[in-house]
Amino acid sequence: MEGLFSKPNQITYIRILLIPVFVMFLLMDIPYRKYIAAFIFITLSLSDAFDGYIARKKNQITGIGKILDPIADKLLISTALVFLVDNGVPLWIAVVILAREWIITILRLSVLHKEVIAAAMLGKIKTATQTIAIIAVIMEFPFSGYLLILAVIFTIISGIEYLIKIIRISDKRILNVPNIITFMRFSLIPLFAYTLLKSKLKYALIIFGIIAISDKFDGISAKIMNQVTEFGRIFDSLTDGLLILTSFILFYVGGYIEAKWILLLILPAIIIPMLKVIFLKKEKKTPVTPIAKISVGMTYVAIVSILIDFAYKEEILIITFILVYLSMSRYLILTRRLFKHWTRFF
Numbered sequence: 001m002e003g004l005f006s007k008p009n010q011i012t013y014i015r016i017l018l019i020p021v022f023v024m025f026l027l028m029d030i031p032y033r034k035y036i037a038a039f040i041f042i043t044l045s046l047s048d049a050f051d052g053y054i055a056r057k058k059n060q061i062t063g064i065g066k067i068l069d070p071i072a073d074k075l076l077i078s079t080a081l082v083f084l085v086d087n088g089v090p091l092w093i094a095v096v097i098l099a100r101e102w103i104i105t106i107l108r109l110s111v112l113h114k115e116v117i118a119a120a121m122l123g124k125i126k127t128a129t130q131t132i133a134i135i136a137v138i139m140e141f142p143f144s145g146y147l148l149i150l151a152v153i154f155t156i157i158s159g160i161e162y163l164i165k166i167i168r169i170s171d172k173r174i175l176n177v178p179n180i181i182t183f184m185r186f187s188l189i190p191l192f193a194y195t196l197l198k199s200k201l202k203y204a205l206i207i208f209g210i211i212a213i214s215d216k217f218d219g220i221s222a223k224i225m226n227q228v229t230e231f232g233r234i235f236d237s238l239t240d241g242l243l244i245l246t247s248f249i250l251f252y253v254g255g256y257i258e259a260k261w262i263l264l265l266i267l268p269a270i271i272i273p274m275l276k277v278i279f280l281k282k283e284k285k286t287p288v289t290p291i292a293k294i295s296v297g298m299t300y301v302a303i304v305s306i307l308i309d310f311a312y313k314e315e316i317l318i319i320t321f322i323l324v325y326l327s328m329s330r331y332l333i334l335t336r337r338l339f340k341h342w343t344r345f346f
Contacts, residue, residue, distance in 0.1 A: 015044050015072045016270055019079050020262065026083055026138070027253060038138045044076055045131045068274070070108075073127055074101045080134045082193055082246065083253070088137035093148050095190045097130065100159040102186065102242065106235045107166045120165075122158040129154045178221045178232050185211045186239045189246055196250040205307045211243060212300050233286055237276065240296050245269055247303045256306050257317070264321050268328045275331040289330050295323035 022044065026037040048069065078101060081094040129151040136144035188211050195204040215236070248265050251257045276286045302320040305313040 011047055012068045012072050013270070015047050016075060017266065018044055019076055020266065022076070023079060023083055023249070023253075026080075034138050034140065038135055041076070041080065041131075041135060041138065048073055048127075068277075070123075071105065071273075074105055077101065077127070077130050077134065079249075080138075082190075082197075082249075084134070084137055085194060085197060088140065088144055089134075089148065091190070091194055093152055096152055097155050098190055099187060100155050102238065103183075104159055104162045104166075106238050108162070120158070120161060122154065122161050126151070126154040126158040178219070179229075179235060181214050181217055181221065182232065182235045182239055185214050186235070186242070189239070189243055192243070193246050193250060196247070196254060199254060201307055205304070208243075208247075208303060208307065215240070233288065234276075237286070238273075241269065241273060244296075244299050244303070247306075251303075251306055256309075261317060261321075265324075268324050271328055272331055275335050278335060287331070287334055289327065289334075291323065291330050292327045295320070295327040298323050 018040070022037060022040045025033055025040060030036075078098055081089055081097060085091055085094050129147070133144060133147035133151040136147050188207055192204055192207045192211065195201075195207060219236070245265070248257065248262055252259060252262045272292075279286050298316075298320045302313070302316050304310075305316045310316070
């Protein structure tokens, strides 16, 4: 696990953990809230360059760092966009940027066992324009709309550049029926988030139902058509994780659940994907455990119970988080065994 807790990676972990603090000040009705939120956002954005500088200066550039650093950027940008929809950010701009960011992230992870694709110059320019545009929206600058358009342009151009690189590296078919179904699920998440933000729970329930049911279809079609791929597993897992995280954050914002459930979700939301990335890097595949499947299914049940305001939703949430933490424990055990196995060769 060398390099996992290096100084640059520690800064990245802190950046991720402070994202909820940014959201809290963005939404709080207090004096100077937009200045505080903008300051936190700028600090988290600048710390990206700081951890990169330390990594280069101390020669602590690691594979896990190259993966986690852009993911931290995407989490920060995505969170800001979701909570600024209709508050300076048009829905279509948020959808375009979010779709590009996470689709390219999934594709980069799919070729991780072959090559770690580091951030390119266009990608860095894209991140800079997105950051400046979001700061302008938070501060309610009159020219923020033009900056958002510029950010969209660089987002699309840099996405095409990454796509060309990934196609050259990949030797497997990415475009198949199961992955198209998963892409449809992924594309519906911003619409689901929008209906939650607008408190249109009936529509949110319908959209969530489509996403949840199609989750079964992509798995069944992959097995029937013999189109099970590592990319498909990663894409499906990331879609589940993004849907769950989005749901719980917006449930808290809307006052449907207490803050303790968000706090309980932070640790597994960071640890489980990180462990999967470690497995993918070393074993060229990600583990799928029965308890993980059960915990995801139970989380879906919990989300529905909140949407319909079920009388025993609190009890369902307790059971759900017990399963989630059992799933995280299982991944920790598997990772420990993995490193024990690898240390025999050194």
